[in-house]
Amino acid sequence: MQTKQVIDHIVDWLKDYAANAKMNGFVVGISGGIDSAVVSALCAKTGLRTLCVELPIHQAAAQVTRGQQHIEGLKKKFANVSNVEVNLTKTFDTFKKAVPEVGESPNLDLSLANVRARLRMTTLYYFAGLHKYLVAGTGNKVEDFGVGFFTKYGDGGVDLSPIADLMKSEVYEIAKELNVINSIVTAAPTDGLFGDSRSDEDQIGASYDELEWAMKMVEEGKTEEDFSGREKEVIGIYKSRHRANLHKMQPIPVCEIPVHLK
Structure with a gap:
């Protein structure tokens, strides 16, 4: 960079x-x-x-x-x-x-x-x-x-x-x-929201270096099946977190009313 x-x-x-x-x-x-x-x-x-x-x-x-x-x-x-x-x-x-x-x-x-x-x-x-x-x-x-x-x-x-x-x-x-x-x-990175010493890694289950790697792998189309051991685990953590928090990253859902109902 x-x-x-x-x-x-x-x-x-x-x-x-x-x-x-x-x-x-x-x-x-x-x-x-x-x-x-x-x-x-x-x-x-x-x-x-x-x-x-x-x-x-x-x-x-x-x-x-x-x-x-x-x-x-x-x-x-x-x-x-x-x-x-x-x-x-x-x-x-x-x-x-x-x-x-x-x-x-x-x-x-x-x-x-x-x-x-x-x-x-x-x-x-x-x-x-x-x-x-x-x-x-x-x-x-x-x-x-x-x-x-x-x-x-x-x-x-x-x-x-x-x-x-x-x-x-x-x-x-x-x-x-x-x-x-x-x-x-x-x-150690921490959000400081719990009043204790837990780090971001403690909460997420993976380090930022691991998450960066996983993000890149997923963007390249790789899945858990392409890896084993810790790498497979990290991919799973990344994908699970991404799915669970997708609602934060996307626009607020709007209920669109069909024209014929207006």
Whole structure:
């Protein structure tokens, strides 16, 4: 990949999109992870106002520290970068108290994880509305179009997606060129939605390198029968995730009323 040229292309694309939309800049949710670090740095390079928003909800201290260190580095380098923290922990806890208790539902943890993501999305759009900013998405290609590893109307609720055509490995290449801090580059990818140390790999059952490989194989028409051992298992994980999350990647189904019924 021609990393420098890709960076320039994305930065120009962001500037053109904002200009055509008559918007003043970008708002990015900062998680302490590689994707949000890269997206915020790319937005900063446009010269347009870039608001970095920290949105902790019972967040691990290491994630918060990484995010803060990244923001401070951006602010030293770019005069157009500002930041704000909105601690949503009490809001999340209030929500949990407000809804009826469900006992031992197997879906409770995931439902609450998605609530976290949607509270964050709502907050980002609050700031976007105040300042006429665009909400910049932080999903990469494997997450957004491969296994659908994002929350519908949570981190999937954005105005534009600058890195959604980049594989995770390519995001790391971009990060290196942008001098993203080492603590972020070396951290295990995590969505940070469960209040514990589980990584994306723990949740999905495969690493991003494995998922990238599987995505490429499936696009080439390969199936589980073409492989054995771990490779066969990874293909199965990828295809299962893709099928289950296809509803996130496709347009909302619309019930079209036949003309003769109108």
